């Protein structure tokens with residue numbers, strides 16, 4: 127599903143108006159959607175308080191208050207912060223509320239109350255403070271249940287950051303399409319359960335908005351999942367090479383290799399420095415093993431054995447020898463490359479040179495930084511709170527001419543052409559050592575089988591997360607490749 131920034135949502139609103147669906151009509155539908163979710167989700171509430179701001183978010187609140195009074199049989203109170211602008215839809219909605227309106231500073235929330243937070247939504251323009259903030263702090267202290275209209279007031283719809291203060295909602299009802307702030311942390315957790323209500327905006331309004339952001343889902347990349355021909359031999363099903371680090375750090379490369387094999391690569395080879403060969407040989411079975419001493423050995427193997435993608439970084443090391451290998455790969459190899467972990471730390475040491483070289487048409491590169499690695503490679507993007515995670519990932523992808531998988535609880539995948547995806551099926555069970563190594567192997571397997579890089583990255587992230595969910599508590603990274611295989615098998619048979 128498309129994700130719209132608040133500015134794009136305002137455009138959708140204007141387009142709907144032009145298409146004959148008036149904003150007043152949308153506000154009615156929004157208030158009704160809030161009403162029906164409130165009744166469905168909070169059957170135990172003894173009374174309802176609606177907090178209304180001065181804009182259209184408040185307008186939705188007035189409509190909901192009127193509907194709730196008409197249908198719930200519960201006492202409904204309205205508390206306002208500021209007055210709607212004369213002749214606005216919000217003023218019209220406020221005019222239709224027949225009950226009393228209290229000033230927000232006098233509002234006294236109760237534990238048995240459902241509070242409908244309709245202070246600010248997409249129009250939030252500055253930090254939440256003063257009476258607004260104090261009222262929300264009282265709600266938190268009282269422990270009332272909270273339904274947020276569009277967004278918990280104070281949350282940035284663009285970035286998911288909190289501007290001043292925002293309540294923890296039990297449920298958030300937004301309209302038409304989710305916004306980045308609903309899916310990026312901390313916003314994602316502050317929203318509680320997210321409901322995206324249809325308020326009658328026709329999907330056609332999206333055509334000239336050109337949103338380039340989606341929630342990750344198989345619909346985006348299922349068509350591009352590799353399906354081998356009946357006659358394929360193993361190398362035609364993709365040959366992945368994974369570079370190992372020294373003897374004491376071979377597990378990471380093995381995890382990537384195992385993941386690549388389980389994700390359908392027909393052949394996987396671990397390339398090993400001399401000292402790690404014995405350690406790897408005792409552990410590898412279906413996976414092949416090949417020794418390298420110099421960067422040239424790696425290049426020769428890639429060319430002669432028709433390697434179709436490479437993983438470098440997991441457990442690789444960050445010394446000069448390793449730097450020479452990465453440089454050779456970036457400068458002399460056309461094969462799709464997945465750089466993770468230590469490889470990203472090495473790139474960061476030579477970031478100016480690396481980024482300067484990454485202009486124009488370049489062979490496929492996928493970078494998979496976690497928060498710390500991202501900050502090493504793009505320190506200026508990581509600093510401050512002005513850019514959302516989506517904007518950071520997009521800018522990084524453009525600069526590095528690479529698909530960037532910016533990992534975390536709200537992983538964002540971005541392509542140099544501006545496409546971006548927020549992953550939403552992650553689970554905390556993925557926060558286990560080696561889980562990133564598995565992800566790198568999954569991406570490489572899909573690349574080696576010919577999947578386009580952005581789609582391969584999105585698919586790998588989704589499958590990895592789904593595998594983590596399947597395994598759940600107590601899972602280790604060793605369990606992930608097998609679980610990913612089952613997830614992929616199901617998708618391929620769809």
Ligand SMILES: NC(=O)C1=CN([C@@H]2O[C@H](COP(=O)(O)OP(=O)(O)OC[C@H]3O[C@@H](n4cnc5c(N)ncnc54)[C@H](O)[C@@H]3O)[C@@H](O)[C@H]2O)[C@@H](O)CC1
Pocket residue numbers: 135136138139152153156179180181182183184185186245246247248249250251252253254255258275276277301325
């Ligand atoms: N775009 C759409 O298609 C629809 C929008 N609707 C609602 O309209 C909302 C957006 O309405 P608006 O653009 O009027 O914006 P809001 O209602 O979010 O807020 C705008 C008003 O709040 C003031 N304000 C902003 N930040 C403040 C702060 N921190 N402290 C004090 N005052 C502040 C502004 O000066 C302005 O008066 C959405 O969130 C949604 O709830 C709905 O009516 C349904 C349709």
Ligand SMILES: Nc1ncnc2c1ncn2[C@@H]1O[C@H](COP(=O)(O)OP(=O)(O)O)[C@@H](O)[C@H]1O
Pocket residue numbers: 467496533534535536537552553554555556557558559560561562563564565590
């Ligand atoms: N709290 C979380 N919720 C969801 N996914 C997470 C969480 N923490 C980490 N992950 C995911 O787990 C993986 C961890 O990768 P990484 O940090 O590289 O770990 P390692 O280096 O141990 O392999 C990433 O795919 C990341 O998105």
Ligand SMILES: [K+]
Pocket residue numbers: 183243244245246247274275276277278279
């Ligand atoms: K709100």
